[in-house]
Amino acid sequence: MLENEVMGMKVENPLFLAAGILGTTASSMRMVVKNGAGGIVTKSFSIEANDGYENPTIVKIEGGVINSVGLASPGVEAKREELKELTPIRSKTPVVASIYGNTADVFIDVAKKTQDYVDAFELNVSCPHAKCGYGSNIGEDPDLTYEIVKSVKDEIDNVPIIVKLTPNVTDITEIAVASQKAKADGLTLINSVGPGLRIDYKTGRPILNNKFGGIAGPMIKPIALKCVYQTYEKVDIPIMGVGGIKTYKDALEFLYAGASLLQIGTSIMYDGPGIFKTITDDLKNFLVENEYDSIKDIIGLSHRI
Amino acid sequence: MLENEVMGMKVENPLFLAAGILGTTASSMRMVVKNGAGGIVTKSFSIEANDGYENPTIVKIEGGVINSVGLASPGVEAKREELKELTPIRSKTPVVASIYGNTADVFIDVAKKTQDYVDAFELNVSCPHAKCGYGSNIGEDPDLTYEIVKSVKDEIDNVPIIVKLTPNVTDITEIAVASQKAKADGLTLINSVGPGLRIDYKTGRPILNNKFGGIAGPMIKPIALKCVYQTYEKVDIPIMGVGGIKTYKDALEFLYAGASLLQIGTSIMYDGPGIFKTITDDLKNFLVENEYDSIKDIIGLSHRI
Amino acid sequence: MLSNVYDDEVPEVVTITETITETPTVKTFIFPWKITDDIKPGQFVMVWDFKNEKPMTISVIDKQKNQMGITVRKAGPFTDNLYENIDVGDQIAIRGPYGNGYDLKGYNKILAVGGGSGTASIASLSDFYDNVNLISAASCEDELVFTQRFKDKNEEVYICTDDGSCGFKGFSTQLAEELLKEDDEYDIIIGCGPEIMTYKLYELALKYDIDCQFALDRYMKCGIGICGQCCMDETGERVCVEGPVFNKQQLSHLTEFGKYRRDASGSIVKF
Amino acid sequence: MLSNVYDDEVPEVVTITETITETPTVKTFIFPWKITDDIKPGQFVMVWDFKNEKPMTISVIDKQKNQMGITVRKAGPFTDNLYENIDVGDQIAIRGPYGNGYDLKGYNKILAVGGGSGTASIASLSDFYDNVNLISAASCEDELVFTQRFKDKNEEVYICTDDGSCGFKGFSTQLAEELLKEDDEYDIIIGCGPEIMTYKLYELALKYDIDCQFALDRYMKCGIGICGQCCMDETGERVCVEGPVFNKQQLSHLTEFGKYRRDASGSIVKF
Ligand SMILES: Cc1cc2nc3c(=O)[nH]c(=O)nc-3n(C[C@H](O)[C@H](O)[C@H](O)COP(=O)(O)OP(=O)(O)OC[C@H]3O[C@@H](n4cnc5c(N)ncnc54)[C@H](O)[C@@H]3O)c2cc1C
Ligand SMILES: Cc1cc2nc3c(=O)[nH]c(=O)nc-3n(C[C@H](O)[C@H](O)[C@H](O)COP(=O)(O)OP(=O)(O)OC[C@H]3O[C@@H](n4cnc5c(N)ncnc54)[C@H](O)[C@@H]3O)c2cc1C
Ligand SMILES: Cc1cc2nc3c(=O)[nH]c(=O)nc-3n(C[C@H](O)[C@H](O)[C@H](O)COP(=O)(O)O)c2cc1C
Ligand SMILES: Cc1cc2nc3c(=O)[nH]c(=O)nc-3n(C[C@H](O)[C@H](O)[C@H](O)COP(=O)(O)O)c2cc1C
Ligand code: FES
């Protein structure tokens, strides 16, 4: 009922763990799979280890979280070891490696060093709080995005390349179209929103050490849905929808809007990793009750009615 | 304690009614003033009457509202009559007319026809759901914004011109700087976010008749705060902060970030027009308890600590 | 209803379980809805037919079966579509209930007047109060609504048609005045219908010095008190939040009552 | 704590009302906090000094005065700043409490071992349970914390210093083993301190076949279970949510326990 095959990845359910949430260690990713995730996206990594920003880096706010983790991650060598440990689960639950860099060469280098252990790469060109050059400055520019994606595709031909886009641009479909032109195999929409700012009301101090941070969680859902819906009308490659999914109803909205696969991040904070099983169960019930044969029947439904 | 004079407007408290909320008739605006608003921004209007989009145009969602009213408004002649009726309240509560148009001439025409009855104009170049040419397409482009603002300033010299900007651009400070260069007297940040999309989970139908709608209410606060904070560092003209203000704590965050005046829209839905009095009372108490002499002491505080 | 900032209040899709053709132009639609104690006669819902969305009075409040109903009079594209195309098994979507209903605690004898499809607004009163006398008015016998429903409840019902095809011949306001003259036990007059009717009933309440509550009909967009579309002169009160039912004291300040309304653009349209 | 999606959980600024210099390197800070029944010994808060934010055990839970306390040992820039610069009247900011504390219902006789500033984790136990015996261990007499506080409560307290400057000379684990040998009424051993200590205590619990619960210390960023920074091998359990106190069964699956931890980048650092 929920099975699908997208970009060559066979999944039992469409719900992936989103990048940056519980995705640092093989253990935590396995734990999430045990809890019912259909697939995994690792926390973004690059060549070198990176401590990220100083705390506070992640704070729960009204409607979600604000974060400026700053792409903290062990370097590619350490990460490859974690990825190797995930081999046993890959037969049933695809593992997508989220990677970042400031040049095409960095992306390619990281990808080459890990391509044997992953089912796809997600190029994170959209982090709203990365240090200079490593984040959304790429994903804000269609030409730069095209360059990076094309270079990576030229070098990596046996693993699908997914591009993760930022909503914090005047028109996301421009960047989506550029990615497709560069032969991206799929898109992930969206990375966190903003960035935003929160200030302590007593002292006037910005709460995050980095002041600004990406916004994620239930409150960004309408923005994410718009991005998915609009992009679906402009490209032919599959879309992974992410942003504020907390219940099966949210998941349905993304599927209707055109996402073939989904990712869940922040909502794990409310409901724990068990959220994957809850949503898959509820989705199945919904499909049965509404007499759909397969989840495929409802992907993009909003565009057909 | 809360008094201030900004752009020549004397206010008893900084809390204005935001454009588009209860701002159609003189009666409703007077009612809001009776409930404690320090000033008023009218619903945006232009030369011709406009029915806007068909319903559903405004729906309460998790964290706020999504709306595609589409600048519904009576034409300038009818609006002038409403504005005239507001003359008695203007001595204590400034009235700002929000106007829209697709060319500089339209803005100028509308402004000329109403300038005797208002204390400032707010140029709405940032509506995310206006029909083609009338909305954020102007405010997404620094050059276009500059053109429009400059033309209006050239013709209207006795009434302050405030430019209301959209957050839905890659870099809002670019547009803010362009507005200042064109001699805008102040800025209003921000218009609604997105646009966003919501879909009915049972049928797959987009809920708004226009599909996409601007997002407003508590959930957009972190985005609005970031816009105010960043813009404050780039311009010298006063900023009206708007987006998700619901309690005095929210108001404080905007003041710290650099807003001299504030606007409240969506939260009237939760707390009724009485919200103006509640927040001004709470703000006063906060200032007294924290031994500030005047609200002016905390405007921009986050930038000084 | 609106107290929780973070509840979604998007329209909820419901499936019609029953339709009742009341007259050649009026139909009632019944659908499942959790009936809580705060749902009251006089409140309204926003009804979405997936093309447009308009306010409709709740005409059926069935707590036992957890059912709600609305009654629609063909008056234009939206109501025509409901009347013609929506049947048992079809879906519409509902948000609400919104606004304030009638508040009739403490009254001794209530005279309720319904004009045309406005009768929907008072249709469920007899499920809540047993001291209501009803006047149901229409242009002709064919257009009378709910008379059977009222009779089933053993309420005193007075029929009234413009053409005399059934019951009292003449306007409901004339009939109301006769009843008030005859019986000084009535201590409140309430109702809903064309504004020319409710305004005249309001004048009757003034003349006979009794209380009154009338449901007003204004163009609505949000239904939740922010768009300003339904604000009344001179007080600025919102029909969707402070109304749609207003009491005598409130009505006395509504300078536009009986005189004009506003269209979708907010422009004034005289009655 | 996290159940409500829409509560802000940003750090709350508090003003220090009292400081207690416990040792030349350890200080306790007291501040007002609404103490609810769900705040338990072993839980932690995130402490923001407006420069950085780090996890700290709650060492004082004073329900009567609605006060909370944390106890800080100078160990680097953050803790140095608190120790040197924060005094009565100064502000810090707190979010939490987070995680699970000790769960000691149903145990007969509890042996609680605190090593160095880890003692903070068990410091408030005697306000909740009266069947706790304490071992307070430090490198030397000067570094012993809370001994007076424990004595005031009339708890059995065993002192233990590496150099024998006070009490038992040697490691707390040796002392603990002697107590366990002597007294078979102990049915659980709990505690917090350097992981080399807690791991040895865990081995003792295995050897003497009694239950155990230990608080672990891992690098934390979010404190709310999403960043993945504090996840333990092999189960992936989150120290900030499923911990920081883990029981014997959980500990038996934590393959990194006693062996290594991860730094801010997530890279492995061996003990
Ligand atoms: C609180 C309230 C309760 C109502 N209850 C009922 C009811 O139970 N049954 C019923 O048949 N009608 C009811 N109405 C009126 C109903 O909303 C309109 O008659 C209906 O919207 C007509 O729409 P249409 O497209 O069919 O006709 P149109 O040709 O579009 O309009 C016909 C008339 O309806 C008015 N109208 C149109 N759109 C709206 C709108 N969005 N809001 C308010 N008025 C509008 C127009 O001003 C016009 O006078 C109620 C109105 C209000 C305000
Ligand atoms: C649940 C929990 C409760 C704690 N309770 C206390 C307590 O009550 N009193 C106390 O003094 N210490 C406590 N700690 C440890 C305390 O958080 C660190 O000692 C402190 O952060 C050191 O920071 P620093 O800048 O002073 O030293 P640094 O020089 O930065 O670091 C010294 C050591 O602390 C560790 N550390 C640094 N930052 C963090 C971080 N964000 N999270 C966890 N460890 C970190 C480092 O890995 C290093 O081993 C606790 C830790 C955890 C996980
Ligand atoms: C704490 C945190 C860390 C994140 N780290 C990454 C990251 O490393 N790479 C990335 O592409 N996205 C990262 N994201 C973005 C998420 O993958 C996701 O796009 C976003 O949070 C929206 O989904 P959600 O609302 O379900 O959380 C992070 C988000 C959060 C909250
Ligand atoms: C129903 C509705 C109508 C609006 N109409 C206008 C408008 O006509 N002109 C305008 O500049 N902004 C309009 N806005 C945007 C608000 O003025 C404000 O910028 C935005 O809602 C954020 O503030 P809030 O979160 O306090 O509502 C509208 C917002 C809403 C919710
Ligand atoms: S319909 Fe919007 S305020 Fe009443």
Ligand code: FES
């Ligand atoms: S500190 Fe982030 S998951 Fe534990």
